[in-house]
Amino acid sequence: MRPTTPALIAALALCACQAKTDEGTPATEPASAPAQTSTVAAAPVQLLPAAPPAEFSGDLDVRGTEPFWSVKIRKDALTLERPGPPAQTVPNAGPLMEDDAVVWRGDQLKVSLRKAPCSDGMSDKAYPMSAEVIAAGETLKGCAEPAAAAAAK
Numbered sequence: 001m002r003p004t005t006p007a008l009i010a011a012l013a014l015c016a017c018q019a020k021t022d023e024g025t026p027a028t029e030p031a032s033a034p035a036q037t038s039t040v041a042a043a044p045v046q047l048l049p050a051a052p053p054a055e056f057s058g059d060l061d062v063r064g065t066e067p068f069w070s071v072k073i074r075k076d077a078l079t080l081e082r083p084g085p086p087a088q089t090v091p092n093a094g095p096l097m098e099d100d101a102v103v104w105r106g107d108q109l110k111v112s113l114r115k116a117p118c119s120d121g122m123s124d125k126a127y128p129m130s131a132e133v134i135a136a137g138e139t140l141k142g143c144a145e146p147a148a149a150a151a152a153k
């Protein structure tokens with residue numbers, strides 16, 4: 001039996017609508033094909049905080065002027081001293097990197113140090129780190145250095 005002209009035209013039209021690769025296979029799956037999904041779950045990515053540079057390890061002394069204040073960063077504690085109020089000591093939970101600063105946080109106390117030349121504005125002494133201390137909402141600016149360097153002078 002010979003195909004009728006309308007059936008032949010319809011068959012040719014369907015073949016012409018489907019794009020083919022050079023090998024003659026369909027270039028894309030037909031729209032009615034079910035979407036393929038991966039059965040392998042992606043492992044969650046955990047970003048570890050960057051370790052602070054070595055120069056921020058060990059005991060550090062932080063100082064500022066007008067008004068005079070200091071923070072001692074020791075293995076177990078951070079201690080803020082300034083004229084008037086009693087010294088404020090909080091546990092040292094260790095430093096973390098936040099952008100370009102090494103930061104220690106305690107109750108009502110945050111100490112941020114950056115590797116940058118610093119001057120206290122009162123002496124000719126050059127410090128290797130700049131400091132910002134936030135204590136009970138008050139921001140103090142100053143300089144810092146390893147405690148061993150301070151003791152050697």
